Amino acid sequence: MTGGQDLPIGPARARGPAARADSRADSRTALAAPEAGKPDPQPIAWIGDPSQPPQRGQWGRPDQLSLPLDDRGLTLADGLFETVLVEQGQPRLLDAHLERWHRSAALLGMEVPPSRQRLEPLIAAALERCQAGGRALDGALRLNWSRGSAPARGIDLPAEGEPPLLHRFWLQFTPLQPSFRPVTTWISQLERRLGASVLSQCKTFAYGQAIQARREARSAGAEEALLLGTGGELCCGATANLLLLIDGTWLTPPLASGCLPGVMRGRALELGLVREATLDPGLLLQPINDSINDPTNDPTNDPTKTSFSAALLLNSLGCRPIRAVNGQAVGAAGQPAGDPGWASALAESFWRSLLA
Numbered sequence: 001m002t003g004g005q006d007l008p009i010g011p012a013r014a015r016g017p018a019a020r021a022d023s024r025a026d027s028r029t030a031l032a033a034p035e036a037g038k039p040d041p042q043p044i045a046w047i048g049d050p051s052q053p054p055q056r057g058q059w060g061r062p063d064q065l066s067l068p069l070d071d072r073g074l075t076l077a078d079g080l081f082e083t084v085l086v087e088q089g090q091p092r093l094l095d096a097h098l099e100r101w102h103r104s105a106a107l108l109g110m111e112v113p114p115s116r117q118r119l120e121p122l123i124a125a126a127l128e129r130c131q132a133g134g135r136a137l138d139g140a141l142r143l144n145w146s147r148g149s150a151p152a153r154g155i156d157l158p159a160e161g162e163p164p165l166l167h168r169f170w171l172q173f174t175p176l177q178p179s180f181r182p183v184t185t186w187i188s189q190l191e192r193r194l195g196a197s198v199l200s201q202c203k204t205f206a207y208g209q210a211i212q213a214r215r216e217a218r219s220a221g222a223e224e225a226l227l228l229g230t231g232g233e234l235c236c237g238a239t240a241n242l243l244l245l246i247d248g249t250w251l252t253p254p255l256a257s258g259c260l261p262g263v264m265r266g267r268a269l270e271l272g273l274v275r276e277a278t279l280d281p282g283l284l285l286q287p288i289n290d291s292i293n294d295p296t297n298d299p300t301n302d303p304t305k306t307s308f309s310a311a312l313l314l315n316s317l318g319c320r321p322i323r324a325v326n327g328q329a330v331g332a333a334g335q336p337a338g339d340p341g342w343a344s345a346l347a348e349s350f351w352r353s354l355l356a
């Protein structure tokens with residue numbers, strides 16, 4: 001590892017002059033607006049050394065820290081991560097994220113990821129180091145858990161009786177604001193989520209499929225990809241769960257479609273705001289009409305009889321109304337198609353209700 005500071009967890013050191021906002025930041029999100037006379041908050045990272053006690057590690061900018069080249073997270077995408085919303089300096093729904101992280105690690109036969117108790121001082125130190133002028137920060141906290149350095153090449157895991165792999169943990173905090181901006185979408189014809197795979201239930205490092213689906217969407221003139229399951233049913237967005245409002249009920253594809261058990265999706269189910277339903281992609285391709293107000297419609301399985309009145313892409317960092325699918329504008333009945341103000345307000349209020 002180069003350029004980082006080999007430090008235990010502790011109070012922030014004075015940091016150099018703030019650079020310009022990170023130009024690689026996701027274009028869907030904006031860095032927190034700088035306040036006059038205060039430096040821009042910058043991303044900060046910490047990486048542990050698996051051969052040392054858990055609290056030993058290095059702080060640095062993400063582009064200053066590095067992984068050993070034999071790390072299985074790097075070479076095989078053999079790792080898990082969580083993206084946790086931080087609002088006003090507070091991680092939100094952390095327990096739910098840790099629950100998914102730990103459950104996924106068990107499913108994949110990995111060691112148990114760090115506990116909340118171990119994480120809390122690190123998170124506090126990351127936010128303190130990132131703080132600009134005492135401001136409470138909003139942003140994305142990424143927790144990473146790799147299966148660690150491999151003693152030999154190839155994919156094999158240690159056999160019975162061989163020493164276990166020393167898993168590696170690192171985190172990164174990136175200041176940003178949640179996004180509620182409407183998005184144009186394209187249903188991927190090349191990539192499908194696999195409901196039968198245990199990997200679909202885990203937030204692994206492997207985002208190649210999402211990258212390709214978004215690439216396909218961009219070349220079709222849309223901003224974001226929607227993915228189907230292998231049965232051809234609606235599944236999710238490239239990095240978000242999908243929700244459709246039909247006859248006043250929010251519906252979301254079941255996990256059997258291959259979608260990730262998103263923390264926000266889970267919260268919406270838990271609060272009774274959403275129910276699971278297998279959804280035909282034809283629903284998204286129909287123009288909005290007044291049949292959505294007909295209470296005799298069965299919204300779940302007859303795409304010729306009904307259509308949706310709003311569609312959202314939901315994740316921990318925001319909620320984006322879908323304003324077009326495959327080049328066709330969509331919007332809510334009674335609202336101008338794709339009215340960005342109305343749709344963004346709906347998305348934001350839905351998303352905030354999950355954090356309440």
Ligand SMILES: Cc1ncc(COP(=O)(O)O)c(C=O)c1O
Binds near residue numbers: 236237239259314315
């Ligand atoms: C494929 C996919 N589905 C769903 C989600 C939403 O998950 P969460 O609500 O836990 O942020 C994400 C988040 O990154 C994702 O990548």
